[in-house]
Amino acid sequence: xxxKFKEFGWMAAVLAASAVATSAWAADAAGEAGMVKxxxxxxxxxxxxxxxxxxxxxxxxxxxxxxxGADSAVGITLRDNTSLTAGANTVLTLDxxxxxxxxxxxxxxxxxxxxSLAVISGKLPKASPDTVRFQTSSVxxxxxxxxxxxxxxxx
Amino acid sequence: MxxxxxxxxxxxxxxxxxxxxxxxxxxxxVEAPKAVPDRVVLLPDADGNAGAVVLRAGSGPEQVVDxxxxxxxxxxxxxxxxxxxxxxxxxxxYGALLAARPAAPVSYVVYFQSGANALTPESRAVFDELxxxxxxxxxxxxxxxxxxxxxxxxxxxxxxxxxxxxAVRDLLVAAGVPRDxxxxxxxxxxxxxxxxxxxxxxxxxxxxxxxVR
Numbered sequence: 001x002x003x004k005f006k007e008f009g010w011m012a013a014v015l016a017a018s019a020v021a022t023s024a025w026a027a028d029a030a031g032e033a034g035m036v037k038x039x040x041x042x043x044x045x046x047x048x049x050x051x052x053x054x055x056x057x058x059x060x061x062x063x064x065x066x067x068x069g070a071d072s073a074v075g076i077t078l079r080d081n082t083s084l085t086a087g088a089n090t091v092l093t094l095d096x097x098x099x100x101x102x103x104x105x106x107x108x109x110x111x112x113x114x115x116s117l118a119v120i121s122g123k124l125p126k127a128s129p130d131t132v133r134f135q136t137s138s139v140x141x142x143x144x145x146x147x148x149x150x151x152x153x154x155x
Numbered sequence: 156m157x158x159x160x161x162x163x164x165x166x167x168x169x170x171x172x173x174x175x176x177x178x179x180x181x182x183x184x185v186e187a188p189k190a191v192p193d194r195v196v197l198l199p200d201a202d203g204n205a206g207a208v209v210l211r212a213g214s215g216p217e218q219v220v221d222x223x224x225x226x227x228x229x230x231x232x233x234x235x236x237x238x239x240x241x242x243x244x245x246x247x248x249y250g251a252l253l254a255a256r257p258a259a260p261v262s263y264v265v266y267f268q269s270g271a272n273a274l275t276p277e278s279r280a281v282f283d284e285l286x287x288x289x290x291x292x293x294x295x296x297x298x299x300x301x302x303x304x305x306x307x308x309x310x311x312x313x314x315x316x317x318x319x320x321x322a323v324r325d326l327l328v329a330a331g332v333p334r335d336x337x338x339x340x341x342x343x344x345x346x347x348x349x350x351x352x353x354x355x356x357x358x359x360x361x362x363x364x365x366x367v368r
Contacts, residue, residue, distance in 0.1 A: 037257035037294060037368075057294040073255030077296075077368050081260045087252035101300070101340035102313055116252050120259070121206065136193045138212055139229040145206025147198045148220075149249055153191035 031062040033097040034078035041072025041088070062097040066090070068115065081122030082108065090115025091154075099124060107131040114154030120147045196226035196240050201259060210235055260368035261288055264348075265323060267361060274326065281365075282330050288367050289332065296368050297332060299324050301341040304360040305353045309343060316341030323363045 036043075036058040043054045046065040052058070054066070060076055068074055068090045075085045080099045086092050091113035099106035104127035110117075112134065125132045125143045134141040136152035197205050197220050207221035213233020220227055226240040246253070263285055265278035289295045301316030301323070320339035328334045347360045 035294060035296060037292075038255050040255060071251075073252060075255050075257040077257045077260070081366070081368060083257050083259075085252060085256045087249070087255070101298075101338075102342060103345070104342075116249065118249065118252050118256060120200070120256070136229075138193050138231050138233060139195070139235070140211045141195065142209035142211070143206075144208065144221075145200075146204070147200045147206065148208055149194075149196045149198065149245075149252070151194040151249075153193065 031097075032059055032079065033062050033064070033094055034060045034076050034082075034084075036060060036074060037077050038073070038075035038085075040074070042069030043067070043072055043074040060094065062094060064094050066092045066094070078108070078122060080104070080106065080108075080124040082124060083118075083120040083122070084110070085118040087116035087118075090117065092117060103127070109133045109135070111135040112150055112152045113137075114152050116149065116151045118147075118149045119143070121145045190231045192228040192230050194226060194228055195220060196245055197221070197223060198245070199223035257368070258292060260366050262367075263365045265363050265365065266358070267319070267363075274323075282327070285327075285365060285367065286330065286332065289336075292367070295336055297327065297337045298364075298366040298368070299327070299337060299339045300364040300366065301339070302346060302348070302360060302362050302364065303344050304355065304357040305344045305347065305351055306356050307344075307354075313341050313343035316343045319361075319363050323365065327365070 036054045036056050039054055039056055044067050045052045045054045045058065045060065046067060047061065054074060066074060066086055068086050068088055070088055072088050073086065075083065077083050078097065079101070092115070093111045093113065095111055096107055096109040104123050106124055106128060108124055108131065110133070119134065121132065121143055125145055129144055130142070132143040134143065134150055136150065137155050141150065195208060195210065197208060199205055205221065205223035207219055210218045210220065210227055210229065212229045212235050215233055215235060218227065218235050218237060220237060224240050224242055224245070225237060227235055227237045229235050263281045265281055266275050267273065289297070299320040301318070301320035303312040303316045307315070317339065320341055324337050324339050327337060347357070348362060349357050349359045351357050351360070
């Protein structure tokens with residue numbers, strides 16, 4: 001137990017030191033997850049109660065909720081190169097996103113409340129296969145790669 | 156006809172028609188709304204390969220979908236049905252969704268001249284290609300990722316790979332790429348292009364990857 005604790009302390013120190021040294025860490029600390037690359041129709045991002053219009057170039061953060069209207073779609077590329085495309089009438093929450101560009105460790109948990117989502121997975125599932133999850137009200141998907149669609153009727 | 160045969164046939168027909176009685180229907184049938192199932196479909200990636208997704212629904216066992224055009228329907232009760240999907244039907248159903256996908260990331264690799272902080276001439280030529288790619292994208296981002304060979308300690312190589320990435324960022328900025336579009340990181344010796352044993356000098360691993368997304 002003591003050994004484990006010591007190891008943990010050492011690893012935490014190394015991780016902290018390497019994290020501080022990279023410019024990418026600043027993005028991670030801000031919870032920056034990715035960027036809106038394509039947007040059509042009505043696309044909003046809910047963040048701490050605010051409704052933000054998500055045009056291309058908009059930075060998406062961990063825990064943002066994406067909402068699209070009828071005849072709308074949005075394409076987001078995340079920092080590990082995962083691509084998320086939400087179709088019409090979709091509600092999608094990026095519950096958790098973290099990516100370390102040095103080690104490729106991190107986590108991605110996403111819930112599709114309703115609508116459709118096309119995913120092309122990036123670097124995360126290769127390094128951390130058990131930490132990438134997509135969820136609807138009836139199913140949980142673990143991802144080993146690479147290109148798939150999820151559709152949910154919602155609650 | 157021989158009455159014995161008639162009797163035998165009648166007996167056979169009687170036996171044949173013996174069907175188990177249908178289970179008694181409940182007196183009051185609660186008609187649940189016809190639930191629309193959730194769906195998952197696996198597509199071939201750019202190289203024509205399929206990855207895999209693992210489905211967990213309700214208390215049922217894990218189900219793996221690992222072939223292109225294999226789909227699954229999942230009911231609200233957690234029943235999973237896996238079956239092959241018609242590519243044309245998938246395109247018809249999800250065409251508008253797929254049309255909105257962001258452009259796929261593109262990667263370039265540049266190498267340093269031996270013992271110098273300058274790129275090889277071929278690597279300089281990559282910059283023109285990269286700038287053309289940036290011009291094609293409405294909101295481009297550039298990831299500059301440094302790599303080392305396996306000579307030296309892991310942490311020292313992390314630091315070295317970051318310095319290489321920073322050097323390439325400065326060259327990109329000098330070549331006219333906006334600095335705020337560029338993020339740098341170092342992978343150290345973790346992702347060798349050419350796998351080697353530890354402490355082996357390998358010039359092809361001393362490289363910087365420039366990824367545009």
